[in-house]
Amino acid sequence: MSGFSPGFKRFHRSDDPRLPPGQFVADGFPVLSAGPTPRIERDTWTFTVTDASGGERRWTWAEYQALAQESPTVDIHCVTRWSKFGTSWRGVPVDAFLAHVPNGAGYAMVESYGGYTTNVPLDDLANGRAWIVHEYDGAPLAPEHGGPARMLIPHLYFWKSAKWVRGIRLMERDEQGFWESLGYHDRGDPWREQRTWGD
Numbered sequence: 557m558s559g560f561s562p563g564f565k566r567f568h569r570s571d572d573p574r575l576p577p578g579q580f581v582a583d584g585f586p587v588l589s590a591g592p593t594p595r596i597e598r599d600t601w602t603f604t605v606t607d608a609s610g611g612e613r614r615w616t617w618a619e620y621q622a623l624a625q626e627s628p629t630v631d632i633h634c635v636t637r638w639s640k641f642g643t644s645w646r647g648v649p650v651d652a653f654l655a656h657v658p659n660g661a662g663y664a665m666v667e668s669y670g671g672y673t674t675n676v677p678l679d680d681l682a683n684g685r686a687w688i689v690h691e692y693d694g695a696p697l698a699p700e701h702g703g704p705a706r707m708l709i710p711h712l713y714f715w716k717s718a719k720w721v722r723g724i725r726l727m728e729r730d731e732q733g734f735w736e737s738l739g740y741h742d743r744g745d746p747w748r749e750q751r752t753w754g755d
């Protein structure tokens with residue numbers, strides 16, 4: 557992917573079974589952003605779920621903080637071939653938001669402040685496998701890593717984990733997000749090496 561931010565770290569080979577095919581282990585925590593880092597204040601941040609018929613449900617920062625929090629520790633895998641084991645986060649499972657909207661839609665567009673988008677099958681956002689997170693490694697999420705809050709979908713390539721997340725739009729039919737329209741895979745399962753169209 558083009559447009560890396562500075563801070564890209566070295567990575568090395570490993571035969572660790574946690575490493576998906578074609579990946580390397582990163583030293584440190586690389587920053588990958590396709591554009592500038594938007595600055596969003598917590599007191600103006602909102603998270604909106606739009607259902608397939610256009611109905612909206614919105615959470616303020618305070619309402620989001622009041623939801624039941626989890627602390628997932630997970631491995632993450634970037635399609636540019638770095639992986640990082642055992643990253644620890646704190647946030648709210650996406651299921652907690654989806655519980656308030658009518659179901660039936662099969663797909664979702666995850667939308668960010670700054671305009672980034674990425675499409676994800678709804679099944680991958682639900683079932684306790686995705687979170688809206690606001691802490692990394694015990695501290696508030698840094699702006700360059702998506703603070704105040706980002707999506708975390710560790711079982712898919714990390715471009716699906718939209719930084720500076722502002723909402724989810726449910727869709728009856730799949731549409732492509734930013735990288736997907738430029739040739740990256742619709743689903744992005746790192747264990748199947750679903751990197752680009754046709755993988």
Ligand SMILES: Nc1nc2c(c(=O)[nH]1)N[C@H]1C(S)=C(S)[C@@H](COP(=O)(O)O)O[C@H]1N2
Nearest residue numbers: 586587588589590634668672701715718719
């Ligand atoms: N809004 C937004 N989210 C984004 C991106 C981006 O450019 N903009 N890059 C994606 C990519 S390609 C990766 S690998 C991860 C990088 O997250 P990090 O910078 O915290 O390592 O964020 C993903 N989420």
Ligand SMILES: [Mo]
Nearest residue numbers: 588634635715
């Ligand atoms: Mo990435």
